[in-house]
Amino acid sequence: MSSIDTSSEGGGHKKGPGVKKAKKHSTRIDMTPMVDLGFLLITFFIFTTTMSSPTTLKLNMPKDTDKEEEKNKAKESGALTIMLGKGNQVYYYEGQLKVDATENNFKVTTFKQIREIILKKKADVISRYVRNVDCENDKLNLWKKNNIEGKFLSDAQESCEQKDLVVVIKPNSEATYKNTVDILDEMSICRVFTYALVKIASVENELIKKTEETSGIK
């Protein structure tokens, strides 16, 4: 196809000894090698390309000095403590931990069900909320002061109606990083605004250990 014709005879075009005719070159180029190379490059780029660029999840930790204040602020009625243990197990209690002969609010659940529990708690807090215009105005002023754009009255209302809701997240030493990120992610999925990552108390850890033993979680 693309080979250059070098033979002078065999064409049957020669008319005479003095007649020289310009060689007819084919205008078609063999594109096969180019296409080959093209596809080779496509395959190379398909394999090396990273389509899902990593994203980031922002996390702000409280200063130690703020912590005591925050703790006192958290109303018992709006507090939900979530603990993470091994084997992707989730434990939780509402308000204060009460484990004795008469009462036990320490419960076991899984990652699948925790969303419902968070949402139930949130709905519970919201149902007790009485509209507070001062709180809404405070929020709006704060956003204005810090030049945070894209916030409106509806955002202020949303944030005020759940101002008593505090979720405390306590992973124990056997919880994985994935569990921790998942539960933080659950906070953004459920739109819970106040949450904290706190070190687990030894009482809670013992309860987890006990539950793990009785239900045989590995």
Add this chain to the structure above:
Amino acid sequence: MPSVKMPRHNTDTDMTPFVDVAFLILSFFMLATKFKPPEKIPIKTPGSVLADKLPENDAVMMTIDSSDRVFFSVLSQKEPKIKVEVLKKLNTMRGLNLTDAQMEKFKNIYMVGVPLASLGQFLDLSAEEQKTYKDPGIPVLDSATNEMVWWINASVAAFSDRGIKLTNFLLKGDGESKFPTLEGIVSAMERNEEFKYQLITSLEGVPTSSELDKFNKKPKGK
């Protein structure tokens, strides 16, 4: 009687459109490709629904791998020299007695995962030896020997010398790593009075009809 002439079909197909498309795809992939920096250890990050962009400059990254080893890297593609400056700070801060030649080599290292005591030894290895070197990880678990404190401190100091306030603290953890390692890094950050993190995650879809989903679909403003 005239014979019926069969129309002659050309056996050559015109490949031009085909080639056009092929090169279009090729150019797309060439432009879309972003080469990953060489990673010695594979990290499987957990997913999250939040999608903030990842900064590439003026950031430090702390990495936790699946066996709880901790690595530290300074991300600054614009100014690779800053890495050396971080190490220089660290050298004077902790009295590591590293030579200038050793510190210069640090420029080519993407991630460091050795205790300060064996840092000089690690830098003396050739590039090939470093690739096969089994990093023990930076110790973080014990508050007395938490060396991440110094790495963060040195980075903040080195960046502020250039008039940059270091605010991008990236944390990239493997899903299988355990919480105490994360806690060790958190306490190292706290000792440096730094409280803001960005956890590197891979993007996940928002679950349908969840609160966040409803919020995203709601028209803005009121």
